Amino acid sequence: MAGESLPLDNNITDIIVPCIVFFVLTPLFLGIRIASRMKTGSGLGWDDWTIMVSWVFAQVVSGLLIAACMHGFGQHIYNIEASEQLLTLKLYYIAQAFYKLTLNLTKASIILLYLRIFLQRWFKISCYVLLSIILSYMLATTASSIWQCTPISRAWDKSIPGTCISITGNWYSNASFSIATDILILVLPMQPIYRSNLPPKQKWALMTVFALGIFVTITSILRMQTIDFSATSSDPTYDVASSTWTVIEENVAIICACLPMCKGPLNRLFPSIFASGSKRASGVSGGYNPSQPSDNSSRQWAPMRGDNTMLSTRVTSVQSPRAIGRYSNSQEYMLDDTNSITRMSDVEDVRGIRKVIHYEITVQTSGGSKEMHV
Numbered sequence: 345m346a347g348e349s350l351p352l353d354n355n356i357t358d359i360i361v362p363c364i365v366f367f368v369l370t371p372l373f374l375g376i377r378i379a380s381r382m383k384t385g386s387g388l389g390w391d392d393w394t395i396m397v398s399w400v401f402a403q404v405v406s407g408l409l410i411a412a413c414m415h416g417f418g419q420h421i422y423n424i425e426a427s428e429q430l431l432t433l434k435l436y437y438i439a440q441a442f443y444k445l446t447l448n449l450t451k452a453s454i455i456l457l458y459l460r461i462f463l464q465r466w467f468k469i470s471c472y473v474l475l476s477i478i479l480s481y482m483l484a485t486t487a488s489s490i491w492q493c494t495p496i497s498r499a500w501d502k503s504i505p506g507t508c509i510s511i512t513g514n515w516y517s518n519a520s521f522s523i524a525t526d527i528l529i530l531v532l533p534m535q536p537i538y539r540s541n542l543p544p545k546q547k548w549a550l551m552t553v554f555a556l557g558i559f560v561t562i563t564s565i566l567r568m569q570t571i572d573f574s575a576t577s578s579d580p581t582y583d584v585a586s587s588t589w590t591v592i593e594e595n596v597a598i599i600c601a602c603l604p605m606c607k608g609p610l611n612r613l614f615p616s617i618f619a620s621g622s623k624r625a626s627g628v629s630g631g632y633n634p635s636q637p638s639d640n641s642s643r644q645w646a647p648m649r650g651d652n653t654m655l656s657t658r659v660t661s662v663q664s665p666r667a668i669g670r671y672s673n674s675q676e677y678m679l680d681d682t683n684s685i686t687r688m689s690d691v692e693d694v695r696g697i698r699k700v701i702h703y704e705i706t707v708q709t710s711g712g713s714k715e716m717h718v
Contacts, residue, residue: 356418358588363406366595373602374399380605391456394449395601401446402594408439409587421581432581433500441489443590447522448482450597454529454557457604462536470532478525485518512575515586519568526561530554550604557600563593 374396381388409417412435416424424432455475459468493499493508537551567589574586 354419355582355584356413358584359409359413359418359591362588362591362595363410366591367403367406370399370402370595370598373599373606377602377605389456389460391453391460394453394456395598398446398449398453398594399598401442401449402598404442405439405446405594406591408435408442409591412436412439417581417587418584419581421579424581429581430501436587437499439587439590441486443594444482444485444489444518446594447597448478448485450594450601451478451525451529452482454601457601458533462533464536467532467536474525474528474532481521485521488514512572515571515575516568519564519571523561523564523568526557526564530557530561553604556603560593560597560600563589563596567593 377395378388378392381392412432415435416428416432417436421429452475455471455478458471462468462471488509490496492511492514494506495504498504498506498508533554534551537547537554540547542550567586570585570589574580574583577583
């Protein structure tokens with residue numbers, strides 16, 4: 345097939361173009377996510393490993409569809425040799441199972457991310473319940489995709505005697521479940537973010553970032569509109585609109601799952617909205633002096649005044665430590681492991697997204713000078 349000239353009337357580019365585009369685009373966001381984890385020192389968690397596995401499965405889907413195109417997928421079925429038809433449909437059959445895996449693993453990754461951010465008991469219970477439902481459904485729908493026909497080979501060769509489940513009904517149920525869980529995942533974090541103590545601009549900006557997942561729901565709805573046409577088509581190798589939206593949907597989902605970790609690029613693009621609140625004084629009797637130049641190497645903060653009345657002590661400088669394990673950078677741990685942060689503090693009223701800043705305070709007393717950590 346590769347050595348023959350392709351018929352002019354084909355839909356091969358509808359498959360190849362999105363596969364190539366997202367092969368370049370999706371790893372960029374995945375790389376930013378991993379780099380952000382490494383930069384903050386929070387380390388890779390289950391959510392990161394899950395999204396990486398999901399991306400691998402997404403590439404498997406794209407690779408299988410491209411391989412199918414090399415054997416006739418995207419062309420009219422009457423232009424494809426019988427042996428090539430079977431191989432094309434077999435590759436397409438395998439891709440269906442990996443699509444179910446990647447889409448649900450992406451949803452699981454987002455929920456695992458929520459569990460790292462938000463600490464409310466009701467929220468964590470909701471996440472665990474939703475995660476259990478998604479993972480259970482993933483196993484069930486993957487199994488139904490593999491054993492959709494008896495015998496299995498009837499899935500790509502209808503000339504073999506046997507029975508098959510309703511492919512149209514199966515695809516519609518998958519699409520409905522996907523859209524419903526997308527909406528739940530979108531709505532779930534809004535209340536904790538809204539009740540957080542973040543500045544209003546950052547609060548709304550963060551809600552917007554999480555709400556960008558609506559694009560996944562939109563692609564799921566658009567794909568759903570192509571299901572009946574593709575599932576009942578008499579020319580299944582030519583009518584590939586559903587497969588095109590499959591590639592788009594799974595990659596857009598992975599990109600949207602990585603957006604919350606793209607805080608660095610967002611800070612540079614929209615500094616007035618996403619800029620870290622680390623320049624706000626918190627918990628010390630001095631304030632941040634904006635006239636002092638920022639020095640990332642020493643992170644010196646000059647207090648506006650010292651408290652020389654209590655125990656004859658005068659604060660002379662405030663400096664964040666150069667390295668305190670994984671918390672070496674003063675920042676808003678918007679998406680770090682807040683469970684660990686909670687263990688390091690005595691704050692009981694936790695509303696989820698927390699800001700943790702470590703200071704090294706040098707004080708002078710009548711007996712000399714000493715250092716103490718706050």
